[in-house]
Amino acid sequence: MDFTKFTLNCSILYGSLPVRDALSRATAAGFVDVEFWWPFTAAAPDDDEVTAFLQAVADSRVRLKGMNLFAGNMAGGDRGVLSWPGREAELQSSVTVARRVADATGCAIFNALYGRRQPTVTPAEQDDLALANLAEAATSLSEVGGTVVLEAISGVPDYPLKAADDVARVLDAGSEVLPANVGLLLDVYHLSVNEDDVERAIATHAARISHVQLADAPGRALPGTGTLPFAKWLDQLAATGYSAGIALEFSSQADDPFAVNERESQ
Numbered sequence: 001m002d003f004t005k006f007t008l009n010c011s012i013l014y015g016s017l018p019v020r021d022a023l024s025r026a027t028a029a030g031f032v033d034v035e036f037w038w039p040f041t042a043a044a045p046d047d048d049e050v051t052a053f054l055q056a057v058a059d060s061r062v063r064l065k066g067m068n069l070f071a072g073n074m075a076g077g078d079r080g081v082l083s084w085p086g087r088e089a090e091l092q093s094s095v096t097v098a099r100r101v102a103d104a105t106g107c108a109i110f111n112a113l114y115g116r117r118q119p120t121v122t123p124a125e126q127d128d129l130a131l132a133n134l135a136e137a138a139t140s141l142s143e144v145g146g147t148v149v150l151e152a153i154s155g156v157p158d159y160p161l162k163a164a165d166d167v168a169r170v171l172d173a174g175s176e177v178l179p180a181n182v183g184l185l186l187d188v189y190h191l192s193v194n195e196d197d198v199e200r201a202i203a204t205h206a207a208r209i210s211h212v213q214l215a216d217a218p219g220r221a222l223p224g225t226g227t228l229p230f231a232k233w234l235d236q237l238a239a240t241g242y243s244a245g246i247a248l249e250f251s252s253q254a255d256d257p258f259a260v261n262e263r264e265s266q
Contacts, residue, residue: 001224003258004030007065007247009213011037012220013257019053023060029258035066035109035247040097043070043090050097054104065245066109066211067101069137069148070094079159080113082137083130085121095137102144109211109245110141110148111185114170117158127160131174134182142181149211151185154193162194164201171208183210187249192217192228199236206240215250222250222257 008031014022019039026034039053057064070090072078081087091112098110114130117123138148150170152161161167167184174182186209188198202209216226223230234246250257 001230003223003248004032006214007031007033007035007245009035009037009066009247009249011035011039011068012249012251020056020060023056023062027060027062029256032063033065033245034062035064035249037068037074038070038094039067040070044093045097050100054101057105064101064105064107066111066247067098067107068111068113069098071113072115077156078116079153079156080115082112082133083115083126083160084118085125085129088129088133091133091137095140098141098146099144102141102146106145108145108147110137110146111211112137112148112150113153114150114159114161116156117160123160127170127173130170131177134170134174135177135179138179138182142179147181147183147210149183149185151187151213152190152194152196153187154190163196164191164205165196168205168208184208185211185213187213187215188228188230188233189213189215189217189220189249198233202233202236202240206237206242209237209240209242210244212237212242212244212246213249214246215248220251222252223248 008026010022010026014025040049071080081091101107112134118126141148150167152163152167153159171182184205191198191201214223214230216223216228218226
């Protein structure tokens with residue numbers, strides 16, 4: 001498989017490295033398209049930090065295809081603030097930065113992690129807040145050509161979106177308030193670990209899929225090192241007419257996982 005035809009998620013693979021070093025690794029491996037989680041130290045980074053990130057992207061001559069919005073303290077267990085009462089200002093600050101990134105780079109996919117359930121409010125209150133925040137973020141990013149995507153994730157029991165149908169229910173609930181630039185992020189690793197039926201998810205939700213991410217299971221590793229049938233799923237996506245981005249969002253202990261995979265395939 002020619003991995004370089006995909007977008008590479010630099011944050012999960014090279015997250016311990018400064019942005020410039022991560023981009024150097026990506027380009028050395030042959031990648032032109034990259035994506036990041038929230039690449040800043042705060043929801044409202046100072047101007048110098050944003051400028052440095054944009055300059056690193058420009059200097060590396062990559063195409064920034066996707067970026068997460070602020071998702072809280074990911075290392076501390078947060079998984080988004082979209083539905084988290086009291087953090088609306090942080091989300092909006094990140095949308096303002098995302099608009100600047102989109103203007104400078106053409107980045108068009110922005111992943112808004114939904115957020116874990118909070119014990120002090122009801123699920124219904126969180127869901128209502130998520131829709132309001134999602135509508136506001138998507139409306140703002142539509143002005144710079146951005147699409148906001150939602151994904152199901154695994155490994156976090158109190159994260160409410162675990163299957164593609166869960167994401168679709170959010171989009172259905174917001175049908176009257178959400179703009180057209182909101183879609184489903186199909187992360188086949190998370191869906192598979194959660195025992196969702198990826199083939200059915202593609203067939204059922206093809207019209208809503210705006211971005212795709214790949215990693216193998218077990219281990220969230222490079223595609224081809226585990227058991228997931230990527231060729232079948234990619235063929236199925238192509239048959240639906242899907243032509244948007246496909247990203248590698250995997251982790252590895254190897255310094256050069258692409259070289260390791262190439263040797264193992266020989």
